[in-house]
Amino acid sequence: MRTIISTFLLLFAFSSLFGQDTGQNFVTSDIDNFWTAYDKIRSTNDSTLQYQYLNKLFIEKGSPGLKAIMEAREYTSKSYVDAINHYPLFWNSIRTNTLKAKGFAGEIELEVNKIKNIYLGLKPAKIYFTVGALMTNGTTLDGKVLIGSELALTDKNTNTSEFPKNISHLRRFFDTEPIKGVVFLNIHEYVHTQQKTTIGNTLLAQSVLEGAAEFVAVTATGKQSETPAIAYGKQHFDRVREVFSKQMFNLFTGFWLYSSAENEFKNRDLGYYVGYDICEKYYQNAKDKKQAIKEIIELDYNNNAELYKFADKSGYFALPLKKLKKQFDNSRPTVLGISQFKNQDKTVDPAITQLTIQFSAKMDKRFRNFKLGPLGETNVLLIKKFVGFSEDGKSVTFEIELKPNQHYQLIVDDKFRDESGVSLKPYLIDIVTANN
Structure with missing residues (x-):
């Protein structure tokens, strides 16, 4: 019975x-x-x-x-x-x-x-x-x-x-x-x-939404997470937090999530750990635990004001998010210029066949990306071939194709990143070629 x-x-x-x-x-x-x-x-x-x-x-x-x-x-x-x-x-x-x-x-x-x-x-x-x-x-x-x-x-x-x-x-x-x-x-x-979304627009947002799902699952079921990154992260808290703090405002997730890319920790998915620890600390600090769970699940991860306030209340980071964001912005590598011509030049020689971009820092040679400029595909500066990075990583060269009397644009995208994983400030190449 x-x-x-x-x-x-x-x-x-x-x-x-x-x-x-x-x-x-x-x-x-x-x-x-x-x-x-x-x-x-x-x-x-x-x-x-x-x-x-x-x-x-x-x-x-x-x-x-x-x-x-x-x-x-x-x-x-x-x-x-x-x-x-x-x-x-x-x-x-x-x-x-x-x-x-x-x-x-x-x-x-x-x-x-x-x-x-x-x-x-x-x-x-x-x-x-x-x-x-x-x-x-x-x-x-x-x-x-x-x-x-x-x-x-x-x-x-x-x-x-x-x-x-x-x-x-x-x-x-x-x-x-x-x-x-x-x-x-x-x-x-x-x-x-x-959750409101499963796609975060920054590494921090994506890590917190993944960590939130893991933490709520652990809290609800009483079972331990089997994600190896969480145990590793807790054992190496200081260094993981230090490196993550420098990269968390990137618009890409890098090695932190969904990747087996080489990294100093020799562990994948450490973003799960960071997000988990933020949510766990937020929950521990809350007097009303059910309200905390509600706030963790219903957080608007892509609203920076809400996300930063949430992370600050968790106490995970050593400094307030606004200060860390300012440090990140100041640390981002920049494009210093183009070797073959000055940007915004309206008399560029159409016989030029190479484009060498100069950077303010040593770049990670594994990553590069371009986007269309405001004028779109009809005015894109055509990249024909990747030649390579310089030995010191502070410049990169491509073969290009130019025609006379044309307006060209190309955005050097933020998926270029320096050796510490910080994304490049996007740079718009905008030139006009001369008549032959």
Whole structure:
């Protein structure tokens, strides 16, 4: 009798959050469809047939979650066909695990319901266990939780022997046994569906919104985060904070999030730690804990005034955010000029074939980027070829193409950065070439 009662109460709790039909809010049909398509694709070497099988048996039958994860990660039919053909040992090694997805429904729904104990404003969201092409284990879009089962349901037995260097980092991820943490992953992603945005416009904003989801998931479930970066960050608090403070106003996330780029810490995703620690300290300092959770979830991460006030109240940083922002602005490298002509010159020789940009600091030679100027594509200064950075990193040269009597523009973008990771102040090249 106790079992019947407890089961009834559990189902009532689920239905109060997810609606009467919990199955409608936990979707795994894409996994079955994928394997049907996979078997047909592997049965032939005819590429035309392969694409037909993929589209007819998988994509066209796909759930809204499949459509969303394809949009979020820009997956195409080619993404899937290439992954299937290049990594058959990988796919065969994860098949059994992916078919276990349905078995997680009850536990995930129970853990999601725990969020409501600390956040009364919790809104329902559908969870889709779908299949991607090796770019995310979990994300959200338009209020949907999107699980990339091909990554989220892996373990140490997953075969990566076919993987090229650019995805070799997944070996370390699989060795952490992601399938054991898939319930917690869903709670993290579910929190994202409650936030105002999942795209921050600065490194700080993105780190706090990710850290918020992780912290709320930990607080609601009582489970520890399995993100290695959080434990590492706490052990190396001073140095991580120092380096992050110098880069956090960048408009890109660098090595701090979603990247295995080389860095002095030899750890990825440390932005999760910084955001987590900010939220944890904010929560610890608050007298009303439920109000603090509400403020963490509902924070407008892209409103700098709100974000800075939130970070300051946490006490994480050594100085107020306004002072740190001023220091950042003063530290940004600048373009000193162009070797071949003066900027805004209206008589530039159209025979010039090279452009050498001079910087105020040594730049990180791995990064460069340009944007269109205000006059748009019709007036863009065409870059033909990257020649290279100077040995000291304080200049970079490109081959260009100029025509007589033309107005050219090009923005040297802030994705150029110095050796300490601080972004360049954007610089508009604006010239007019002379008549021949």
